[in-house]
Amino acid sequence: MPDLSGYRFTASHEWVDGGSRVGITDYAQAQLGDVIFLELPEVGRSLSAGERFGVIESVKAASDLYSPVGGRVVAVNTALVDSPEKVNADPYGDGWLLRLEDVDETGAELLDVDAYAKVTEGH
């Protein structure tokens, strides 16, 4: 388990780290199974907290992605175009989805590691 002390989480299984990178949780990737395709936003797009920003598709199903916080997209992980399996292999590292600047936490409902662990308990 990587050190997730700087990470905060949503009940919809996304995370945002101290560098304002956004991804999905290990629990989410395990539930989805093999990720094969991601639809990610254009660089420059502004997102508000809780806004749907893309789709993650696994062999089983497609799921919407929601931004944990507001902000402007300054980078998306282009390595995922050819290697979406990085989301499965390293969801908190190489499998990051995008990076935000001008972060705005208005309306954000964020959980710390322990609170998020409770969300996934019993599943």
Added chain:
Amino acid sequence: MALRTPLYDRHVALGARMVEFGGWDMPLQYSSIRDEHTAVRERAGLFDVSHMGRVTVAGEGALESLQRLVSNDVGRLQPRQSLYTVMCNDGGGIIDDLIVGAAASAGVYHVVVNAATREKDVAWMRAHLGSGTSFDDVSAETGLIALQGPRAIDILQPLVDADLSALRAFTMAELRVSGVPSRVCEVSRTGYTGEDGFELYVDAGAVGTLWDVLLEAGAAEGLRPCGLGARDTLRLEAGLRLYGQDMDESVDPYSCGLGWTVKLDKGVACIGAEVLRGIKETGPPRRMVGLRMSGRDVARHGMSVFREGEPAGEVTSGTYSFTLGCGIATAYVAPEVAASRQPLSVDIRGSMARAEQVPLPFYKRPPTA
């Protein structure tokens, strides 16, 4: 509450993620669908398919009853041979797709039916049996394991006392498997993956031992336990239909490309034969085509298909092909759309994804040396 096969505890112990399928609690995947898919294409995979139903039809009227019930010609089966067929209603709609096998003894047939349609099939078959025919649903007493992949024969051969290379596709042998004492397995050279392989029928009480023996024997060959996830990606690459998704009672066999299973001149008219003859003569109202997506995105069941911006049909099955590295799908389109071979597009969540029409199957296993 979902039903469990005799192997349920083993799946859980192997760390499988379980899902409900056709009323059964079945393994979706043990490790990952990709790993399991690749294992079957390159080495071998082991599937619990004990959820499938199995019935025995026997007696002096058994052949005639089956000829009435199913579209294919059961009369051409030699002992220990089997065939793929559909069973139609009076309107030519498909009730289910089946494997019918002739047992070693004359007048005894085994029929394998889908798990989700078992009760419906059993009721239909019972209601349409001719005289002199006994019918027995042996699903609960029968376990079924599929051993699939290019190394399947190397894994099974040392465990049995017969030359498996002599066992042709769609034939079966009654064999003892070393380590499974006092039980005979019916070993059939069939499968649902597009690879060479075997399906092994055994008493439900012995299927656990058979599973353990095969997993252990296959470890050195790279055998992996495989779930329904890989079973679906493998069968779709191989162009094999899935009942309930690619066909149902509103679909005739010609529309879904299974006209080859309809033998209208077999001597006994099957149920629906008149309607089927008409469809054969005038041509089916739609055609199943293969779609190869230009990207990695996946067309799913029920998504709309377009040609030059006009509605042209509907996706029946779609997945990501690990073998081809792109999305693949099957769809029903009007006959003239299929004949045109024109590129189509699929509405995936509001954006039009380009798709080439390609012949089925998407994948054919390389010929063995």
